[in-house]
Amino acid sequence: MASKIAVIGTGYVGLTTGACLASMGHDVVCVDVDVDKVARLNSGEIPILEDGLDRLVLEGRRSGRLSFVVGAAAAVPGREFVYLCVPTPQGDDGSADLSYIESAAREIGPHLDREAIVINKSTVPVGSTRVVERALQRGDVAVVSNPEFLREGSAVHDFLHPDRVVIGAADQAAAIRMAGLYIGLTAPIMVTDPASAETIKYASNAFLATKISFVNAVAAVCEAVGADVNDVVLGMGYDKRIGQEFLRPGPGWGGSCFPKDTIALIRIAEDAGYDFRLLKGVKDVNDEQFERVTRKVIDAVGGDISGRRIAAWGITFKARTDDTRMSPAIEIIKRLQTAGGEVMAYDPAIRAEIEGISVAEDAISACQDAEVLVILTEWDEFKWVDMEAVAEAMATRRIVDARNLLDRSSVRQLGFDYQGIGRS
Ligand SMILES: NC(=O)c1ccc[n+]([C@@H]2O[C@H](COP(=O)([O-])OP(=O)(O)OC[C@H]3O[C@@H](n4cnc5c(N)ncnc54)[C@H](O)[C@@H]3O)[C@@H](O)[C@H]2O)c1
Secondary structure: OEEEEEEEOOHHHHHHHHHHHHHOEEEEEEOOOOOHHHHHHHOOOOOOOOHHHHHHHHHHHHHEEEEEOHHHHOOOOOOOEEEEEEOOOOOOOEEEOOHHHHHHHHOOOOOOOOOOOEEEEOOOOHHHHHHHHHOOOOOOOOOEEEOOOOOOOHHHHHHHHHOEEEEEEEOOHHHHHHHHHOOOOOEEEEEEEEEHHHHHHHHHHHHHHHHHHHHHHHHHHHHHOOOOOHHHHHHOOOOOOOOOOOOOHHHHHOOOOHHHHHHHHHHHHOOOOOOHHHHHHHHHHHHHHHHHHHHHHHOOOOOOOOOOOEEEOOOOOOOOOOOOOOOHHHHHHHHHHHHOOEEEEEEEEEEEOOOOOEEOOHHHHHHHOOOEEEEEOHHHHHHHOOHHHHHHHOOOOOEEEEOOOOOOOHHHHHOOOOOOOOOO
């Protein structure tokens, strides 16, 4: 049955949630405080790069089931369900900053219909359901936790084909009403208490970060003992208890979620009296990985990059997104700049200078006169660049492939000194 829904926040999670719920037949109004963003959405422009999102938003607007407005007060009356999809950035002490959540809840509180359900989709620590309840000041309104697990780059697919839907509610009737929104999705719907739902989200992100740090540590061992990490991972992944997913070495993890959520879980544990040493180690290994890749680039040109020209392919934190928040690529480029390197970057999703990093028009011009090329983001298109033209453009033929993306034997045949991660 179609429901009337408001979605507060039109970022990666909110816009995807709104567009997908409208595509499932619901009547959705999306709200943001960013006047410019709402104007762009109303003129048909999609402010983020996300596969399939433009089509869903267009269809939603055409059908009249999806609209965009500024200000929650106008949007919330008459809505049975209100999703909170606002940011929860890292606070000064490492814990999640709940100020956006609290202010959104305070804003909608007086305008909510009787017996509406407020659904928290932002990633929030245990106890946040109470924080929202207090800010709403509405005893008749249930607050439910519904953490989001979508991945940027495949957000629409992930929302419509989730591995699971988690609902955390103290009120069983509210949980059942909410579960009705997802009729049509073929995924297990798990109902639990709010604290468990909130912990599931943090523990899932922390576990994924752990997998990446683990494989990067294994890659370091492979380099030391002369093994090939690609083969090691393949051999490990055949074991069904391990699996192939998320076991690719790289420049380290980043993005808008893993860094802040990992630190937040360490903090949540600490506040509850548990020293999460394992997760601290996972974070340390990641910081080391940024340095290991930076070092490889510096060593590739003989130990001193001062005034040396470096080409970098990749700026976003991963492929198929335009999101650069906490990008490992930017972290490594900045370290190279600090060491004196002159970096020219290229990324298919980034068109202009960003954070003091010069951006070339295409992959080959980024390499002009460069002494080393470092590959930092795993965009597929980098595999198809004409490497002969790259060889011609560069001053010296050296590649540090922090994603193990290129076919090493073919680039070596072109005379490149090629180094990957965890393999010679
Ligand atoms: N990005 C992801 O891949 C992802 C995945 C799962 C969960 N999450 C979580 O979802 C939440 C949102 O993340 P995001 O990446 O979509 O954030 P985002 O920064 O892309 O978008 C947040 C939006 O909320 C708007 N906003 C802030 N305060 C508002 C208010 N009071 N009223 C209306 N709009 C308001 C902002 O203007 C912005 O457009 C975070 O808690 C994040 O940790 C993110």
